[in-house]
Amino acid sequence: xxxxxxxxxxxxxxxxxxxxxxxxxxxxxxxxxxxxxxxxxxxxxxxxxxxxxxxxxxxxxxxxxxxxxxxxxxxxxxxxxxxxxxxxxxxxxxxxxxxxxxxxxxxxxxxxxxxxxxxxxxxxxxxxxxxxxxxxxxxxxxxxxxxxxxxxxxxxxxxxxxxxxxxxxxxxxxxxxxxxxxxxxxxxxxxxxxxxxxxxxxxxxxxxxxxxxxxxxxxxxxxxxxxxxxxxxx
Numbered sequence: 001x002x003x004x005x006x007x008x009x010x011x012x013x014x015x016x017x018x019x020x021x022x023x024x025x026x027x028x029x030x031x032x033x034x035x036x037x038x039x040x041x042x043x044x045x046x047x048x049x050x051x052x053x054x055x056x057x058x059x060x061x062x063x064x065x066x067x068x069x070x071x072x073x074x075x076x077x078x079x080x081x082x083x084x085x086x087x088x089x090x091x092x093x094x095x096x097x098x099x100x101x102x103x104x105x106x107x108x109x110x111x112x113x114x115x116x117x118x119x120x121x122x123x124x125x126x127x128x129x130x131x132x133x134x135x136x137x138x139x140x141x142x143x144x145x146x147x148x149x150x151x152x153x154x155x156x157x158x159x160x161x162x163x164x165x166x167x168x169x170x171x172x173x174x175x176x177x178x179x180x181x182x183x184x185x186x187x188x189x190x191x192x193x194x195x196x197x198x199x200x201x202x203x204x205x206x207x208x209x210x211x212x213x214x215x216x217x218x219x220x221x222x223x224x225x226x227x228x229x230x231x232x233x234x
Contacts, residue, residue: 029082030064030167032092033175037099045103046193049117050094052109054124055086064167067131079167089125092178093185100186119152119193120145121185128174136161136173138181144188152192157184 058065062083063075081088090108098106107115122143130136143154159180163173 027077028079028167030079030171031082032088032178033172034092034096035175035179037096040098040102040104042102043104045101045105046189047105047116047118048097048101048103048107048189048193049111049115049120050097050106050108050123051120052122053090053093055089056126056128059089059125059128060084060086064171065129067129067134067137069131069133073129076167085128089128089178093123093182096179096182097186097189100182101189116147118147119189120147120149121189123185128177130163130170130174132165136163136170136177138174138177140181142185142188144185144192146192153188155184157181 058073062081062085064079064081065073066076067073094106094108098104105115107117111117122145123140124142125138125140127137127139138159139157141154141156144152146152159177161173161176161180163169
């Protein structure tokens with residue numbers, strides 16, 4: 001009796017494991033969409049050190065979180081991120097910025113040996129989520145500094161995108177707010193990274209200095225000469 005019961009237990013346990021695996025494999029995996037970007041072609045583009053990039057703790061996981069109507073967060077049971085969302089954000093920022101700036105010279109912090117950046121772009125993302133009844137929201141702060149460490153620009157941003165409520169459309173909306181953030185970052189880098197226009201040397205001769213008008217010549221006044229011994233006749 002015991003011998004018959006043991007194989008049955010093994011079969012039941014195996015069925016439960018297989019059922020769990022099937023459910024786990026059937027959950028769709030999602031990634032952020034880069035949008036219409038291309039591979040940068042300018043090898044001598046602007047050199048930017050991207051980072052440090054700080055991602056909120058609650059985003060450093062594979063669970064696709066759902067913002068509820070009361071503001072709480074719950075993990076979606078039927079969907080997951082295809083890997084760490086924080087790592088995905090890092091790669092999206094790097095690829096999209098490289099494309100928008102048309103530069104191969106973008107490196108994630110702490111950088112690589114021999115890389116000398118022209119600018120340093122720091123970023124902190126404190127929120128990126130959505131829910132069935134809540135829009136996709138991205139909140140972040142960024143700072144742009146020169147090679148000398150001097151702060152050039154920096155902003156607090158809050159971006160929002162509506163969606164239809166489905167997981168697919170939520171991922172689309174979250175992808176759009178990330179793309180909007182990258183557009184803002186690229187515009188700032190281009191503004192401060194653009195070389196100052198050279199002042200062209202004028203080929204025209206300097207205007208001749210017009211001499212001051214000379215004073216009008218003085219005309220001598222002829223005075224009658226009185227002669228001694230003048231004779232007066234009447």
